[in-house]
Amino acid sequence: MRKITFVINGRKIETNERNTILRASLAHGIYIPHLCDHPDLTPFGGCRLCVVEIEGRGLTISCKAPVEEGLVVQTETPVINKVRRIAAELLIVNHHAECLQCVRNTECKLQDIAAYIGIEADHLQRLRQTAGDHPIDNSNPFFIRNPNKCVLCGICVRTCEEINGVRVLDFAFRGYETKISTLMNKPINESVCESCGECVVRCPTGALIIKDYQRPDRVVTTICPYCGTGCGIQLGVRGNKVVSVRGDRDNPINKGQLCVKGRFGYHFIDHPDRLTTPLIKRNGAFVKASWDKALELVATKFKEAQDRYGPEALAGLSSARITNEENYLFQKLLRCLGTNSIDHCARL
Amino acid sequence: MIRKERSKIPVKTLLLGQGTCCISAGAEQVYTALKREIAQLGMADSVQVKRTGLCHGFCQLDPVVIIEPEGLLYSEVKVDDVPEIARSFLPGERLVERLFYHSPVTGEAIPRYRDIAFYQRQQRTVLKNCGYIDPEEIDDYLTNGGYQALRQVLLEMTPEQVIKQVKDSGLRGLGGAGFPTGRKWESCYQAAENEKYVVCNADEGDPGAFQDRSILEGDPHSVLEGMIIAGYAVGAAQGYIYVRAEYPLAVKRLRSAIVQAREEGFLGEDIFGSGFGFDIEIFPGAGAFVCGESTALVLSIEGKRGMPKPLPRPRTTEVGLWNKPTLLNNVKTFAAIRWIINKGADWFSSIGTKKSKGTAIFSLTGKTVNCGLIEVPMGITLREIIFGIGGGIPDNKKFKAVQTGGPSGGVLPESLLDTAIDFDSLTAAGSMMGSGGMVVVDEETCMVDLARYFLDFTQKESCGQCSLCRLGSLQMLEILTAITKGEGRMADIDLLIELGEGIKIGSLCGLGQSAPNPVLSTIRYFRAEYEAHILMQQCPAKRCKALISYYIVPDKCTGCTACQRQCPVNAITGDRKKIHVIDQNKCTRCGICLSVCPERFSAVESVPGRLVSGD
Numbered sequence: 001m002r003k004i005t006f007v008i009n010g011r012k013i014e015t016n017e018r019n020t021i022l023r024a025s026l027a028h029g030i031y032i033p034h035l036c037d038h039p040d041l042t043p044f045g046g047c048r049l050c051v052v053e054i055e056g057r058g059l060t061i062s063c064k065a066p067v068e069e070g071l072v073v074q075t076e077t078p079v080i081n082k083v084r085r086i087a088a089e090l091l092i093v094n095h096h097a098e099c100l101q102c103v104r105n106t107e108c109k110l111q112d113i114a115a116y117i118g119i120e121a122d123h124l125q126r127l128r129q130t131a132g133d134h135p136i137d138n139s140n141p142f143f144i145r146n147p148n149k150c151v152l153c154g155i156c157v158r159t160c161e162e163i164n165g166v167r168v169l170d171f172a173f174r175g176y177e178t179k180i181s182t183l184m185n186k187p188i189n190e191s192v193c194e195s196c197g198e199c200v201v202r203c204p205t206g207a208l209i210i211k212d213y214q215r216p217d218r219v220v221t222t223i224c225p226y227c228g229t230g231c232g233i234q235l236g237v238r239g240n241k242v243v244s245v246r247g248d249r250d251n252p253i254n255k256g257q258l259c260v261k262g263r264f265g266y267h268f269i270d271h272p273d274r275l276t277t278p279l280i281k282r283n284g285a286f287v288k289a290s291w292d293k294a295l296e297l298v299a300t301k302f303k304e305a306q307d308r309y310g311p312e313a314l315a316g317l318s319s320a321r322i323t324n325e326e327n328y329l330f331q332k333l334l335r336c337l338g339t340n341s342i343d344h345c346a347r348l
Numbered sequence: 349m350i351r352k353e354r355s356k357i358p359v360k361t362l363l364l365g366q367g368t369c370c371i372s373a374g375a376e377q378v379y380t381a382l383k384r385e386i387a388q389l390g391m392a393d394s395v396q397v398k399r400t401g402l403c404h405g406f407c408q409l410d411p412v413v414i415i416e417p418e419g420l421l422y423s424e425v426k427v428d429d430v431p432e433i434a435r436s437f438l439p440g441e442r443l444v445e446r447l448f449y450h451s452p453v454t455g456e457a458i459p460r461y462r463d464i465a466f467y468q469r470q471q472r473t474v475l476k477n478c479g480y481i482d483p484e485e486i487d488d489y490l491t492n493g494g495y496q497a498l499r500q501v502l503l504e505m506t507p508e509q510v511i512k513q514v515k516d517s518g519l520r521g522l523g524g525a526g527f528p529t530g531r532k533w534e535s536c537y538q539a540a541e542n543e544k545y546v547v548c549n550a551d552e553g554d555p556g557a558f559q560d561r562s563i564l565e566g567d568p569h570s571v572l573e574g575m576i577i578a579g580y581a582v583g584a585a586q587g588y589i590y591v592r593a594e595y596p597l598a599v600k601r602l603r604s605a606i607v608q609a610r611e612e613g614f615l616g617e618d619i620f621g622s623g624f625g626f627d628i629e630i631f632p633g634a635g636a637f638v639c640g641e642s643t644a645l646v647l648s649i650e651g652k653r654g655m656p657k658p659l660p661r662p663r664t665t666e667v668g669l670w671n672k673p674t675l676l677n678n679v680k681t682f683a684a685i686r687w688i689i690n691k692g693a694d695w696f697s698s699i700g701t702k703k704s705k706g707t708a709i710f711s712l713t714g715k716t717v718n719c720g721l722i723e724v725p726m727g728i729t730l731r732e733i734i735f736g737i738g739g740g741i742p743d744n745k746k747f748k749a750v751q752t753g754g755p756s757g758g759v760l761p762e763s764l765l766d767t768a769i770d771f772d773s774l775t776a777a778g779s780m781m782g783s784g785g786m787v788v789v790d791e792e793t794c795m796v797d798l799a800r801y802f803l804d805f806t807q808k809e810s811c812g813q814c815s816l817c818r819l820g821s822l823q824m825l826e827i828l829t830a831i832t833k834g835e836g837r838m839a840d841i842d843l844l845i846e847l848g849e850g851i852k853i854g855s856l857c858g859l860g861q862s863a864p865n866p867v868l869s870t871i872r873y874f875r876a877e878y879e880a881h882i883l884m885q886q887c888p889a890k891r892c893k894a895l896i897s898y899y900i901v902p903d904k905c906t907g908c909t910a911c912q913r914q915c916p917v918n919a920i921t922g923d924r925k926k927i928h929v930i931d932q933n934k935c936t937r938c939g940i941c942l943s944v945c946p947e948r949f950s951a952v953e954s955v956p957g958r959l960v961s962g963d
Contacts, residue, residue, distance in 0.1 A: 045658030046813040048854045059853060065660050083816070083854035086847060090819035126843050128826040130819065152812065171653060171812060174636065176822045178812025 006071040021062035021073055022050050032075050033084060033113045035091070036153035037063040038202055041162055044154050048087045049113060053077050081117075088117050093127045095205070096148040102206040103213045109204030110151060130176070139187035142264040143200045143210050147179050150207035156180060156199035163257065168193040195260040201246065210264075214243040221248055224262040228320045228346040229253060231262055242269050302337065311338025320346040358396035360437060362386075363414040365403025365479055367565045368597050369558070373410035374426070375403075381427045382413070385434035395437050401483035401566030401601065405475065405721035406466050409449065414461060414479075421461035422447035452717050452739060466718040469736045471699065473707045474683045475723045478566030483601045486608040489569040495614050497689035501577050502622040510581040511537055514685065516693035518705030523549055523640075523678030524753065524782040525858070526704070526771035532675065536582040536665040539673035544584035546575050547669060547676040549645060550591035550598070553637040554754025555805060557785035559709045560679040562721050564591065564598035567683065568605035572628060574682030576614065577689065579626040582675050586627060590645050593632035602630055637809035640783075641857050642668075642676045644811065655811045656857035678783075680709055700726030704770030708781065714751075714788035717742050731765040734788055745790040748889075749873070753782025755802040755809075756862035758869030759795065778869040780862065794891035795874040796881055800828040802866035810859060817860025820851040824867055832892040834958075836882040845871060886957035893937045897959040900941070902927045904951035911941035911952060932959050 002017045008025055015024035020043060025032050035047035043063040052062040055072035059079065074080070092114060099105050137145035157169045157180060168191045172181035182191035200208040216236025224231040224245075232251020236244030245266050249256035268274055278294035279286035289297075305313050316334040318327050331342045364370075364379045383397045403412045409423035413433065422433065425447060432444050448457040449464055458464050472478075481488040489495070501510055515530025536544060548571060552560035563571060575587045591599055606628055609615045617625035636654050639645050643661075644654035646669045661667075668674025684706060688696045697705045704726040710733065713719050717739030724733060730750055734740070741747050749759045752769075758779030760767070767773050771781050789798065807821040824847055827840050848864030855861045871878060880886045887895035900911070900920075907925040919935040922928030928951075930941065945952040 044813075045856060046815065048814055048816045048856065051854055060660055061658060064658055079853065082846075083850050086820065086850035087815050087854060090823055091815055093823070094819050126837075126839055127823060128830070130822050130826060152815070152818070154813065171655065174638075174812060175808040175810045176812075176818060178810070178818060 004067045004069050006067050006069065006073065008073040009075055015067055017067065019067050021052060021065045021067055021071070023063075024067050025062065025073075025075070030075065031116065032062055033088070033116050034063060035109055035113065035151055035204055036155065038155050038158070040202070041155065041158040044158065047091075047151070047153055049084055051080055051083050053080055059083070085117055085123075088113050089119065089124060089127060090130075091151055092119060093124060094130045095151070096131050096146075102149070103209040104203075104206040108206065132176075134179070137187050139189035140193065140195060141189075141211070142195050142260070143197060143208060145188060146207050146209070148207075149205050150180060151205055152178060152180065153204060154180070155202045155204065156208060159199045159202050163198050164194065164196050166192060166194055166196075169199070195264065196258065197260065197263045198257060210244070214238055216243050219246075223323075224258070225321055226259075226261045226265065231258055233258065233262060235266070242266050306337070312341070314339040315341035315343070318342070318344050320344065359394045360418075361396045361398055361416045363398055363400050363416060363479065365401070365410065365412055366399050367402040367562060368595070369407050370403050370410045370412070371597070373424075375411035377427050378411045378413070378425050378430060381430040382434060385430050386437070389434055389438065391434075391437055399482050399484075400479050401481065401568075402478045402562055402721075404461065404467070404479040405562070405723075406461075406464075406718065407720040408718065413447075419460045419462055421449055421459070421464070423449045452742075465739055466720065466722075466737050469724065469728070469732055470722050471707055471725045472723050473687055473699070474563070474570075474680060474709060475566070475721070476687075477570065478562060478721075481567065483566055483568050484604050484608075486569065486605070486612055489567070490612075493690060494569050494686075495573055495612075497686035498573050498576055498614060499620055501580055501689055502620045502624055507537060507581045507583065510577060510689070513693045514581070514688060517688045517696040518693075518700070519681065519684055519688060519696065520704060520706075520771060521678060522680035522684065522709070522784070524756070524780065524784075526781060529677065529681055532665060532677070533578065533581050535663065536584075536673050536675040539666050541673050542583075543672045544582055545669045545672055545674045546579045546582065546584045546587040547645065547649070547674055548575055548587065548589040548591075548679060548682055549640060549642070549676055550589055550595075550679045551633050551640040551645060552592060552595075552679070552783060553640050553809075554756075554783045554785045555802075556711060556713045556751075556787045557754055557783045558711045559721060559784050561592075561595050561598050563679050563683050564595065565601055568598075568601050569609065570683040570686055571602075571679055572605055572609055572615070574677075574685035575628060576619070576626045577685050578675055578677065578682065580624050582673070584675065585625055586629070588629050588631050588649055588669070590631045590633055590639070590649060593635060599630060599632060606630070636811075637805075638811045638857075638859055641859060644857075645676070646674060653811075655813050656859070658814075658856045680784075701768060701770045703772055708769065708784065710752075710784045710786040712738055712786050712788070714786075715741050715745065715747075715790040715793075716788045726770045727768045729766050729768055730760065733769075733786070734765070738788065741788070741790050745792065748789050748791050748793060749795065749798075749870075751779075751787040751789065751798070751802075751866070752785065753780040753862075753865070754785040755806045756780060756858065756865060757782045757785070758865040759789075759798065759873065760869070761873040763873075778872055779865065792889055792891070794832070794887050794889035795870040795877045796828060796831050796887075797889075797891050799867045799870045800825065800832055803828055803863065806859065806863040810863075811857075814856035814860055816851045816855045817857075817863060820847055820855070820860070821863045823847060824851075824864065828867065831878065831881045832887070833894045834881070834885050834892075836878075838879075838882055840882065841871060841875065841878050844868075880956070884957060888956050890954045890956055895958065896937060896954050896956055897932060898930055898935060898937060898939065898941055899953050899955050899959060900928050900930055901951050901953060904949055906949055906951070908946065908949065910944045910946060914940050914944045916940065 003014050004017045005014050013028050022032055032050050034050040036044040045061050045064045050062045051059055053059055053074045134147040160169050161167050169180050216238045218237050220235045224233045231254035232248030234246045234248050235242050245263050247256035247258040277288045280289040318330045334342050386395050403410055411425045413422040413425050435441055436444050448459050450457050461467055477492055511533045519529040520526040550560050615627050631649050633639050639648045639654040641656045642664050643657040648654040664674050664676055700706050707723050708726050709723045712722050722737055749761050751759045760779055764777050774781050803825040807825045810817045812818045830836050844867055848868045851864050852861050880888050890896045905927045909924055912920040917934050917936050919931045920928050942952040
């Protein structure tokens with residue numbers, strides 16, 4: 001791809017052609033406030049915060065403006081600051097700003113913008129509070145939609161369309177009644193939503209949050225235990241407990257994406273119904289047993305079957321929930337026992 | 349197609365407008381009655397009763413009967429008047445003088461419509477056929493020079509020549525923005541794609557504007573002809589008319605016009621044997637104001653949510669409908685094309701001002717003596733329109749302001765009445781040409797309330813994607829509403845200006861960029877009125893209920909109890925023949941007392957500000 005050089009705030013930047021001014025600037029450590037742009041998605045241009053000035057052309061939004069050779073861009077002028085401040089203040093007085101109770105606290109894009117612009121109390125007090133009191137959609141088992149914290153950046157809409165291809169959400173209604181809605185404005189569990197949670201991780205504010213979320217104190221990078229795709233995940237661990245799962249953006253398999261099982265299906269780890277020891281049925285009831293006892297029993301039964309019907313009487317079905325290496329060993333074991341009847345649950 | 353046989357050329361033709369406004373005034377019944385009556389009197393051959401698409405634009409006189417060739421005008425004709433009108437055409441009978449238009453100034457009857465002030469200063473060009481032809485009879489259009497321009501274009505001109513002629517005429521887009529039409533056509537012509545589209549924007553949504561509807565109802569073929577010519581010029585084979593579904597009569601007449609044009613071979617393949625083919629489809633809008641914006645309109649035709657596309661982006665002439673180059677013009681712009689081809693670019697550019705050529709069409713409404721659809725040369729002054737054509741302000745009230753350009757436009761005060769209007773001068777004055785709505789307001793209109801009304805409109809019609817428009821117009825509306833309720837703060841005026849300027853600069857599309865205009869222009873020219881609301885808690889125009897009081901003048905009250913009996917909250921005390929008093933604490937300022945006080949007493953008055961009981 002061709003390289004383009006342009007100047008921003010007096011600094012020369014080299015970037016790929018077709019990049020936008022906003023993304024090129026961010027990549028070079030120059031912050032431009034923005035809310036509706038996301039690196040995974042098509043630029044939208046709705047929040048109006050990323051406004052910059054191009055010499056000889058005037059104001060433009062940097063998320064939609066492609067870089068061009070020789071452009072001279074300013075990100076801080078009185079006019080830019082005026083427009084940006086107005087847009088930010090309007091968003092803040094339209095927001096249920098209960099930051100201390102908000103899951104997204106300190107990870108909120110609106111907070112970042114407010115901090116960067118420097119919102120002053122007396123400035124805000126001149127404005128009327130316009131935040132509505134919309135019902136919260138609790139219908140999904142994994143996440144909550146709170147329209148009172150929505151900034152209508154449309155990231156969830158584009159995520160659903162461009163990342164997951166399901167198109168559950170879109171803009172609906174007009175004027176200040178505009179909101180992000182499912183088809184016919186039904187609760188999200190009555191839509192075709194697959195609960196992949198891709199929108200939740202991209203939401204810049206507290207409008208889409210994971211239920212009962214706990215912030216982890218450390219992150220462990222590993223592989224999703226579910227299917228054979230082998231998505232990279234980052235387990236959020238708090239104390240000795242897994243409290244969250246994120247897609248690993250650096251993993252070449254999934255590049256950060258996850259499905260509903262990988263993202264939300266980790267509660268089996270500490271589930272009371274989870275089997276922690278082998279069980280052996282005696283007199284119609286399962287009884288806890290040691291691994292040695294259990295393996296001994298299995299070996300005995302294998303042997304009996306082999307002796308009575310020949311090795312072909314045995315078959316093995318392995319699981320995607322174990323690793324590739326374990327699956328390899330499993331088929332090796334079965335072949336040693338003299339059978340080629342081996343299958344796998346993910347081969348369906 | 350079977351053409352009507354006419355055995356005799358009629359001696360007289362009676363023209364009856366049948367536009368939406370005429371029909372609502374009863375023109376259909378008058379037409380039927382008149383036709384029957386003339387036939388019964390045996391004059392069907394000599395007196396032709398003809399339906400036309402519209403009246404001649406003088407809406408308040410509807411139903412109107414125009415008698416040609418004399419050019420006589422009967423106004424406000426009722427079905428009961430029909431027998432008398434019909435008999436007047438019998439030999440030796442007299443004209444029905446009482447139905448002539450009477451000058452509101454002198455009271456004298458003016459028989460000929462050309463002598464009426466409303467028509468005298470107009471220059472009907474694009475509207476020439478509106479009110480003369482039957483929009484559902486293509487023959488009528490053809491006998492009035494219809495499709496001659498198309499014929500000339502297809503058989504004698506190259507697309508380049510057509511574009512040059514439109515460029516030379518100086519025509520600018522009459523949808524409001526005033527972009528040079530020829531340049532737009534050229535840009536679409538130059539776009540390197542085989543498939544292109546022509547779209548007619550008939551999504552007229554401004555409150556108070558009805559010019560596009562009038563042209564579609566009165567002369568639909570002129571729009572079709574303009575579109576076909578445009579298709580030839582830019583290289584498109586398909587056209588769409590995006591028309592408001594709220595205009596059922598316009599849609600119906602467009603449909604019938606398209607069918608007839610197809611039958612006559614003006615639409616379809618190989619028009620006039622030129623090898624060029626073009627067809628037109630109607631796309632009714634779903635009622636969103638913002639779909640008048642070109643990119644939102646295109647998305648709407650594609651079946652998507654109508655949300656304007658943010659700049660920077662390619663022009664619609666390069667990437668438009670279904671990502672193909674698309675030429676999008678307003679109804680009036682297309683309707684002007686045939687005249688430019690017929691009469692030449694020089695003729696068109698001889699009308700108007702240096703930078704705005706041709707004529708402007710306005711819907712003159714509000715507080716003027718004469719209201720209606722008018723066409724004037726660019727460069728005419730507001731004063732000539734309002735006091736010449738409009739006849740001034742009725743009921744001896746004082747002119748206060750004129751609002752042009754609908755919710756995107758601004759309010760201009762008396763000091764700017766001598767402004768020669770064109771695209772640029774209106775913009776410089778803080779308003780805009782817009783779609784051509786012109787609402788005149790008198791001293792009884794509160795400018796804060798007027799601004800609030802327009803903001804309420806734009807706020808509801810914002811598409812919602814852009815924060816400045818969606819939340820900015822809501823914020824401004826909240827502030828204006830507070831001011832009209834007496835809850836304004838002095839800092840609000842500067843805040844409105846600050847917000848307004850920011851929203852204008854930063855909004856995504858033309859809707860947001862122009863939404864603050866009514867607020868900014870009223871503050872610019874009527875700041876004292878805002879201050880009176882905030883500082884004095886008074887509405888000088890006595891419109892804002894929270895900031896007025898009703899008061900019974902003791903010297904005038906005769907104690908008739910009319911107001912006391914009607915007051916819904918029992919706020920009026922006073923016995924028969926005793927002076928009545930309003931308890932200001934109880935009064936809800938509904939105004940019933942004022943309306944029921946007999947005119948001969950006129951004892952109840954409204955006053956600006958809040959009175960305290962005992963005042």
